[in-house]
Amino acid sequence: xxxxxxxxxxxxxxxxxxxxxxxxxxxxxxxxxxxxxxxxxxxxxxxxxxxxxxxxxxxxxxxxxxxxxxxxxxxxxxxxxxxxxxxxxxxxxxxxxxxxxxxxxxxxxxxxxxxxxxxxxxxxxxxxxxxxxxxxxxxxxxxxxxxxxxxxxxxxxxxxxxxxxxxxxxxxxxxxxxxxxxxxxxxxxxxxxxxxxxxxxxxxxxxxxxxxxxxxxxxxxxxxxxxxxxxxxxxxxxxxxxxxxxxxxxxxxxxxxxxxxxxxxxxxxxxxxxxxxxxxxxxxxxxxxxxxxxxxxxxxxxxxxxxxxxxxxxxxxxxxxxxxxxxxxxxxxxxxxxxxxxxxxxxxxxxxxxxxxxxxxxxxxxxxxxxxxxxxxxxxxxxxxxxxxxxxxxxxxxxxxxxxxxxxxxxxxxxxxxxxxxxxxxxxxxxxxxxxxxxxxxxxxxxxxxxxxxxxxxxxxxxxxxxxxxxxxxxxxxxxxxxxxxxxxxxxxxxxxxxxxxxxxxxxxxxxxxxxxxxxxxxxxxxxxxxxxxxxxxxxxxxxxxxxxxxxxxxxxxxxxxxxxxxxxxxxxxxxxxxxxxxxxxxxxxxxxxxxxxxxxxxxxxxxxxxxxxxxxxxxxxxxxxxxxxxxxxxxxxxxxxxxxxxxxxxxxxxxxxxxxxxxxxxxxxxxxxxxxxx
Numbered sequence: 001x002x003x004x005x006x007x008x009x010x011x012x013x014x015x016x017x018x019x020x021x022x023x024x025x026x027x028x029x030x031x032x033x034x035x036x037x038x039x040x041x042x043x044x045x046x047x048x049x050x051x052x053x054x055x056x057x058x059x060x061x062x063x064x065x066x067x068x069x070x071x072x073x074x075x076x077x078x079x080x081x082x083x084x085x086x087x088x089x090x091x092x093x094x095x096x097x098x099x100x101x102x103x104x105x106x107x108x109x110x111x112x113x114x115x116x117x118x119x120x121x122x123x124x125x126x127x128x129x130x131x132x133x134x135x136x137x138x139x140x141x142x143x144x145x146x147x148x149x150x151x152x153x154x155x156x157x158x159x160x161x162x163x164x165x166x167x168x169x170x171x172x173x174x175x176x177x178x179x180x181x182x183x184x185x186x187x188x189x190x191x192x193x194x195x196x197x198x199x200x201x202x203x204x205x206x207x208x209x210x211x212x213x214x215x216x217x218x219x220x221x222x223x224x225x226x227x228x229x230x231x232x233x234x235x236x237x238x239x240x241x242x243x244x245x246x247x248x249x250x251x252x253x254x255x256x257x258x259x260x261x262x263x264x265x266x267x268x269x270x271x272x273x274x275x276x277x278x279x280x281x282x283x284x285x286x287x288x289x290x291x292x293x294x295x296x297x298x299x300x301x302x303x304x305x306x307x308x309x310x311x312x313x314x315x316x317x318x319x320x321x322x323x324x325x326x327x328x329x330x331x332x333x334x335x336x337x338x339x340x341x342x343x344x345x346x347x348x349x350x351x352x353x354x355x356x357x358x359x360x361x362x363x364x365x366x367x368x369x370x371x372x373x374x375x376x377x378x379x380x381x382x383x384x385x386x387x388x389x390x391x392x393x394x395x396x397x398x399x400x401x402x403x404x405x406x407x408x409x410x411x412x413x414x415x416x417x418x419x420x421x422x423x424x425x426x427x428x429x430x431x432x433x434x435x436x437x438x439x440x441x442x443x444x445x446x447x448x449x450x451x452x453x454x455x456x457x458x459x460x461x462x463x464x465x466x467x468x469x470x471x472x473x474x475x476x477x478x479x480x481x482x483x484x485x486x487x488x489x490x491x492x493x494x495x496x497x498x499x500x501x502x503x504x505x506x507x508x509x510x511x512x513x514x515x516x517x518x519x520x521x522x523x524x525x526x527x528x529x530x531x532x533x534x535x536x537x538x539x540x541x542x543x544x545x546x547x548x549x550x551x552x553x554x555x556x557x558x559x560x561x562x563x564x565x566x567x568x569x570x571x572x573x574x575x576x577x578x579x580x581x582x583x584x585x586x587x588x589x590x591x592x593x594x595x596x597x598x599x600x601x602x603x604x605x606x607x608x609x610x611x612x613x614x615x616x617x618x619x620x621x622x623x624x625x626x627x628x629x630x631x632x633x634x635x636x637x638x639x640x641x642x643x644x645x646x647x648x649x650x651x652x653x654x655x656x657x658x659x660x661x662x663x664x665x666x667x668x669x670x671x672x673x674x675x676x677x678x679x
Contacts, residue, residue, distance in 0.1 A: 001168045003030040010164045012157075020152045029168045032161065033193050036212070036630050037145035040205065043114060044142055049124060050088035052117045059141075060126075061112045061134055062086040064105050084113070091117070094127045110134040112141075143199050162197045169193035175662035176215070180646060187211045209630065210639075215666075216631045217640055221647040222657075223667040229651060237277035237404050238380045240304040242269065249299045249332060253292070260434035261289050267430050268297050271406065272381075278406035284432030285601035286566030287439060290410045291321070293432070294383050295328055297408055302334050302361045306380025306405075310364040311398055315340045316516050317385065320541055321364045329362060339365035339374070342513060370397045383408045412566065413559060413605075433602070441599045442548075442569040444577040446592045455549060455578055456498060462547050463501055463528045467573060469547035471531045472564055474555035485551040485582065491531040503529040534560065543571030553579035553595075554588035558608035561595055 001009060007026055008018045026032050043059045052058045062084030069080050082093040082105055093113065095101045105111065115129030147158045172189035174181065187195075187207045196208040250257070257265065264282055271278035284290040298308040310325075312318040322338040329336055337351050337360035348368075354360045358377035363369065379402030399407050409427060447455060459469045471494070473487040491505040504527040506518045522530045523542050530545075534556075548568045553561060561579070569575040579592055594607045633640065650660060657664035 001029060001165070003028065003033070003168050003171050005029045005168075007032055010161055012161060012164065017153075017157075020150055023150045024148065024153075029165050032165050033169060033197070034629065035147060035158075036196055037147055039146045040199075041114070041144045041146060043144055046112070048088040049086050049091045049117075052124075054118055055116050057114065057116055059112060059114050060086065060091065060117075061110060062091060063110045064107050065090075067102065067105065067107060069099070069102055084111070089124060092123050092125045093129060094125060096128070105131070143201070143205070145197050166194060166197065175666075176218075177660075184214060184642065184646075186214060189215075212629075213631045213636055213639055214643060216628060217636065217643040218647055219663065219666045219670050220628070220631075221640075221644050222650060222663060223671045225644075225647050225651055226657070226667065229655070237275055238301075238304075238306060238402075238406055239275055240272035240300055240306075240380070240406075242273040244300055244303050246296055246300050246303075249296060249328075252328070252331065255436065257292065258289060258432070258434040258436055260284070260432040261293055264430040264432050265293050265296055267428075268293060268408065269300070271428070272297065272300060277404045278408065279427045280407070280430060281409045281411065281427040282430045282432065283411055285435070286412045286563070287570060288412075288432040288435055290412070290432060291324065294385075294408060294410060295325065297381055297383070297406075298325075298362050299329060299332065299334065301381040301406070304380065306378045307355075307358065307360065307376050308362045308381040308383065309369060309376070309379065309398065309401070310362070310383040310385060311369050312364065312366060312385045315342060315366050315512060316519055318364055318366050321385065325362055325364060334361040335359060336361070337363045339363060339368050341366060341368045342516075343368075370401070374401065376401055378402075379405050381406045381408065383410065385410050412601075413563065431602075440569065440574055442565055442575045442577050444565065444579065444596050444599070446553075446579050446581060446596055448581055452580065455580065456494065458576075458578075459529065459547055459549065460498060460501065462576075466544070467546040468522065468525070468527070468542060468544050469529045469549065470545060470564075470567055471529060471549045471551065473531070473533060473551045475533070487531050487533050490551060494529060494531065501528045503527065503531060505531045507533045534564070541570060542567070544573075546571070546573050546575040548575075548577045549580065550577070551580050552582040553592065554581055554583055558591050558594060558604050561591070562599075562601055562604045565595070565599070566601075 005028060006018075007013055007021055007028060008015075010029065010032070013021070021027075021032070024035060026035055041057060045059070046061050047058045049060050049062065052060060063086075064082060065085050066083040067080065080095040080099070080102055082095070084091050084093060091113075093105075111131045111134055113126060113129040113131045115126045117124050117126050119125070144155075145159065145162070146155060147162075149155065149158065169190050172193050174188055176186065180186070187210075189211070192208040192211040194208075195204040196212060199205045199208065264284075268278070268280060268282070271280055282290050282293060294310065298310070301308045310321055312321055318338065318340055322336065325336045335354075337355060339348065339351050339355075343351075351360065351363075352374060355363060356375040356377055363376075368374075382399050382402065382405050384398065384407075399405055459471075462469060471490055473485050473490050475486040487505060487507050491503060494501060494503050504518045504522055506515050510518075518527070519530070521527050522545075525544065545568050548565055550556065550561065550564055556564070565577040568577065577595075579595060581588060581592060590607075594604060598604060631639075650663070651657075654660050657667070
C-alpha cells in the first residue's frame with residue numbers, strides 16, 4: 001500500500017465509509033495517517049476493582065456472575081444490570097437502551113472493561129463501559145489512540161483502519177535537511193507516523209509528537225515569513241515624505257498624545273516614508289487612542305496627494321468613525337465620505353463618482369467598500385478596524401483597490417505577542433500600552449443571583465443621576481435545555497419591574513436597520529438601559545454609559561468579558577461592571593477573579609490563553625491562518641521560537657524554496673487559498 005493510494009484501497013473501506021472519512025478531510029492513506037489522535041487511553045495495566053479510583057478511566061477484568069434486564073414501564077428507561085466479579089470485589093455495570101448487549105455478555109465468562117467507576121448507594125458502578133472478551137484478539141491492551149470522529153464511525157473502527165494503513169508509514173521519506181534533524185534531535189517521519197498512533201510507551205509518544213509539532217510549525221512559520229519577506233521586497237510602495245508636517249493636526253487636538261501613541265506614531269510614520277508598503281498591526285486596549293494614530297496616518301497620506309480608506313465591521317461603527325473623521329479632519333481641509341450597504345442607490349452613486357474623481361480624500365464604511373465598482377483615484381492608505389472581525393482575504397481585497405498602498409490594521413482585542421506573531425505573522429506589530437491621563441478604571445464586582453434586586457436598584461440610581469446602562473445576556477430567548485437568563489426575558493423583567501427606565505432590546509436575530517435604530521437611540525440618550533446579546537461587544541461608543549451588567553458571566557470567555565467591560569468607562573464619570581454568576585465552576589471562578597483583579601487587556605489575554613488555549617479564542621479561519629492538527633501555539637511556544645529561527649535561516653539561504661522542494665509543497669498545501677503564495 002502506498003501513501004498516495006485512495007483510502008478506499010484499505011481493507012474495510014467501502015463507498016459509505018469512504019464518504020464518512022471524506023467529512024474528516026481524509027482522501028488518501030497519507031491523509032488517514034495524518035488524522036492524529038486527540039489523546040490516548042492507558043490500558044496497559046489491569047486494576048483490581050476494589051482499588052480502582054472514582055471518576056477516572058480505568059481497566060478492570062471480571063467474570064459475569066449475574067444479569068438483570070429491566071422492563072420499561074411508563075416510558076422509563078430501565079437499564080440492563082450486569083454484575084461482574086474479580087478477586088477483590090464486585091462491580092455493577094449499567095447499559096441503557098442496549099438489549100443486544102445482553103447476548104454479548106455471557107454468565108460465567110470473563111471480560112475486560114474500560115470506563116469510570118462511581119459509588120452509588122454503596123455499590124461500585126460503571127455505566128456503558130467498553131468491553132472485550134478476555135483473551136480475544138480484540139481485547140486491546142496498551143496505549144490506545146482516541147481520534148476525532150464523525151457520526152457513523154467509532155473509535156474501534158478508526159483504530160482498525162489505522163492498523164491497516166500503518167504499513168504505508170515506512171514509505172514516508174525524510175524531507176528535512178540532515179543538519180536540522182541532527183540539531184533538533186528529530187525522529188524520522190516514518191517512526192513518527194507509526195508511533196503517533198500505536199506507541200508502546202510514553203517516550204515514543206513524545207518523540208513522535210515532537211517531530212510532528214516541529215514540522216507543522218516549521219511549515220506555518222516558513223509560509224508566514226515568506227509572505228512577509230515578499231512584501232518587504234516590494235520597492236514600488238507609496239512613499240509619504242517624512243518632511244510633511246502634521247503639527248497643525250496635533251495642535252488642533254484637545255489633548256497631548258500619550259507616550260504609547262507617540263511611540264507607535266513614529267513607527268507608522270517611518271513605514272509611510274519607507275519605499276516598501278507598510279503592513280502594520282496596531283494593538284491597543286479599548287480607549288488607548290488607536291483612532292488618533294490612524295487619523296494622523298490619513299492626514300499625512302492625504303497631504304502627500306493620496307486618498308485613505310478605513311473599513312469597519314459594522315455599519316454603526318463605520319458611522320461613528322465617519323462622524324469623528326469629519327470632526328477632526330474636515331476643519332483641516334480634508335473631504336470625508338461614507339459608504340454603507342444601507343445607503344440609497346443615488347447616495348452610493350454620488351459617493352463613488354466623487355471617490356473616483358479624487359474629490360473624497362478619506363472614505364470610511366463597511367464591507368461595501370470592497371465590492372466591485374468602488375474605485376479610488378489614488379489610494380495610498382488602507383486601514384481595517386477591529387481586524388479580528390475580518391479575514392486576510394478581505395484585507396487583501398481592500399488593498400487591491402490601490403497600487404501597493406500602505407496597510408494599517410487596528411484591533412482592540414489584546415493578543416499576547418507570541419500569538420500575535422503567528423496570527424499576524426505577515427505584519428509588523430505595534431502596541432499602544434498606555435492610557436490617556438485622567439481615565440478612570442472601571443470598578444468591577446462579582447455578584448450572584450441573590451443580589452439581582454440590589455443590582456437593578458443601583459442601575460436606577462445611576463440613571464437617576466443622568467447615566468445609562470448596558471445589560472448583556474448570553475442567549476436571545478429562553479432555552480428549555482439551558483438554565484440561563486435570556487435577553488428577551490431580562491428586557492421584559494426590567495420593563496415590568498422598573499417602568500421608569502426607558503429600556504431597549506437588541507440582538508443578533510434582528511434586522512441590521514432595527515439593531516442600528518435601537519443602538520442609535522441609546523447613543524443619543526433616548527434610552528436609559530440597553531438589553532443586548534454580545535452584538536454590542538464592538539460597535540457603539542456611548543461616553544454617558546457607566547454601568548455594564550453581564551448576566552451568566554460564566555458563559556463568556558475572558559477576552560469577551562473584557563471587550564464588553566470596555567463599552568463603559570469612556571466618559572468623565574466613574575463606571576462599573578457587575579458580573580452576575582449563575583453557575584459556579586472552577587474555570588468560571590478563575591475567570592471572574594481575573595476580571596475583578598485587573599483591567600489590563602494584555603494580562604487578561606495571557607490568562608485567557610492559559611485557561612482556554614488559542615483555538616477557542618481566535619477562529620483561525622477568519623484570520624486566514626491555516627488549521628493546525630497537533631500544535632498548540634501557547635503550550636509549544638518554546639518549539640515555536642526555535643522553529644521561527646530555522647524558517648528564517650532556510651529562507652535566507654533559499655528565498656524561493658527552490659532547494660527545499662518538499663517544504664515548498666507543504667507550505668502550498670497548508671496555506672491553500674487562504675493566503676496568496678507566489679511559489
